[in-house]
Amino acid sequence: MKLWGGRFESNESKLMEDFNSSLKFDKVLYFQDIKGSIAHVKMLNKCNILTDEECKILIDGLNSILNDIESGNLLIEGDYEDIHSFIEINLTKRVGEVGKKLHTARSRNDQVAVDMKMYSKDKAYEVIKNIKDLQAVMLEIGEKNNVLMPGYTHLQRAQIVTFKHHIMAYYNMFERDIKRILNAIDILDESPLGCCALAGTTYSIDRDYTSKELGFKKPVENFLDGVSDRDYIIELTCAYSIIMMHLSRLSEEIIIWSTKEFDFIKMSDEYSTGSSIMPQKKNPDGAELIRGKTGRVYGSLMSILTTMKALPLAYNKDMQEDKEQFFDSINTVISCLKIMTGMLGSMEIKKSNMIKAVKTGFLNATEVADYLVNKGIPFRKAHEIVGLIVLYCESNNLCIEELKIDKLKEFSNLFEEDIYQFIEYRNILDKGIKKEI
Numbered sequence: 393m394k395l396w397g398g399r400f401e402s403n404e405s406k407l408m409e410d411f412n413s414s415l416k417f418d419k420v421l422y423f424q425d426i427k428g429s430i431a432h433v434k435m436l437n438k439c440n441i442l443t444d445e446e447c448k449i450l451i452d453g454l455n456s457i458l459n460d461i462e463s464g465n466l467l468i469e470g471d472y473e474d475i476h477s478f479i480e481i482n483l484t485k486r487v488g489e490v491g492k493k494l495h496t497a498r499s500r501n502d503q504v505a506v507d508m509k510m511y512s513k514d515k516a517y518e519v520i521k522n523i524k525d526l527q528a529v530m531l532e533i534g535e536k537n538n539v540l541m542p543g544y545t546h547l548q549r550a551q552i553v554t555f556k557h558h559i560m561a562y563y564n565m566f567e568r569d570i571k572r573i574l575n576a577i578d579i580l581d582e583s584p585l586g587c588c589a590l591a592g593t594t595y596s597i598d599r600d601y602t603s604k605e606l607g608f609k610k611p612v613e614n615f616l617d618g619v620s621d622r623d624y625i626i627e628l629t630c631a632y633s634i635i636m637m638h639l640s641r642l643s644e645e646i647i648i649w650s651t652k653e654f655d656f657i658k659m660s661d662e663y664s665t666g667s668s669i670m671p672q673k674k675n676p677d678g679a680e681l682i683r684g685k686t687g688r689v690y691g692s693l694m695s696i697l698t699t700m701k702a703l704p705l706a707y708n709k710d711m712q713e714d715k716e717q718f719f720d721s722i723n724t725v726i727s728c729l730k731i732m733t734g735m736l737g738s739m740e741i742k743k744s745n746m747i748k749a750v751k752t753g754f755l756n757a758t759e760v761a762d763y764l765v766n767k768g769i770p771f772r773k774a775h776e777i778v779g780l781i782v783l784y785c786e787s788n789n790l791c792i793e794e795l796k797i798d799k800l801k802e803f804s805n806l807f808e809e810d811i812y813q814f815i816e817y818r819n820i821l822d823k824g825i826k827k828e829i
């Protein structure tokens with residue numbers, strides 16, 4: 393089950409064989425591997441390295457393997473070193489000796505590099521699609537719940553915002569995430585196929601042809617770099633880590649909002665779990681798991697950065713370690729985006745509790761100070777006056793707008809009846825974030 397062996401006198405130990413094999417995780421590359429091989433065969437035919445007949449036999453054989461894998465008739469398992477060996481050996485089993493011509497002018501080094509780039513691109517677009525689904529739900533719930541809520545700094549009530557403005561903050565974070573992914577795709581979009589092991593080939597091959605055939609912008613310029621570049625895996629895992637960080641911040645808010653202490657949202661039963669002992673519990677496990685899985689994706693980033701850090705040119709087997717964690721981070725980020733989309737789309741926003749929190753948090757105190765500034769008082773002085781008003785209100789259990797004008801005048805005789813209009817919550821919003829809400 394090996395692609396090599398001629399120069400060996402005895403067999404590899406079973407222990408080493410298992411240690412070396414990547415089939416159980418790189419099998420996800422079967423589609424890209426077969427597509428890459430088909431493009432390679434077409435190119436060899438075009439360059440008169442394979443005859444028309446050989447080309448047809450190989451392509452038919454590769455397509456039959458693809459069909460059988462997808463229909464479940466061919467299981468990717470057994471004592472193969474990797475997915476590349478699995479497909480090549482199975483091809484030879486099906487089409488005979490001509491199968492052994494597939495690897496002409498190619499190495500597994502450029503093969504795995506091109507497979508990984510294609511897989512990374514396909515999955516990156518899948519991540520973007522899932523981000524867009526989440527953003528669509530954010531727009532929808534923001535629109536439906538354009539309700540006042542407290543904005544926080546230090547997790548202390550600070551100024552008035554709306555739920556829509558709050559959720560759109562995340563929308564904007566995810567917009568940047570999409571740009572980061574597209575940028576990583578743009579940088580990686582050069583085909584390494586044809587670099588061969590590290591130094592190209594004596595055959596006159598056409599790298600532009602395979603590059604185009606496989607949907608890349610152009611072939612890579614440098615062979616050594618082409619086979620040993622894993623920057624794009626690091627960049628994408630970094631982009632995925634940032635997505636997870638954003639999802640985790642939002643999860644944290646969902647967890648806080650669903651406490652009885654805040655009580656701003658009601659999680660749907662679909663996305664909540666219970667306790668085996670405390671009958672009253674309804675826990676936000678989805679949000680907690682997203683927060684927890686963030687560490688896992690960060691770990692993948694550290695892992696691949698560390699694997700690559702001291703590798704001499706060009707290919708080294710260390711690079712096989714780029715796969716498991718990268719694949720895991722892709723799956724993790726996609727499942728977390730889906731869960732977040734479901735959680736947000738099904739939760740209930742408790743508008744009246746949000747408004748109650750706005751009314752009891754002195755969230756118009758800054759605007760009271762602004763009112764005095766408009767009447768000619770320096771801001772620092774106005775700040776102090778309003779601080780004294782807040783102190784008074786706190787000890788009398790009142791909000792600022794509940795104070796009669798005579799009381800306000802005791803703090804500053806510049807207060808007039810128009811203060812109440814000025815610090816009315818919707819008016820404050822109109823002057824502040826209105827353009828966005």
Ligand code: ARG
Nearest residue numbers: 414474500501504707711712
């Ligand atoms: N499974 C290997 C990997 O993922 C494929 C490349 C093998 N190349 C080699 N020279 N042994 O990196």
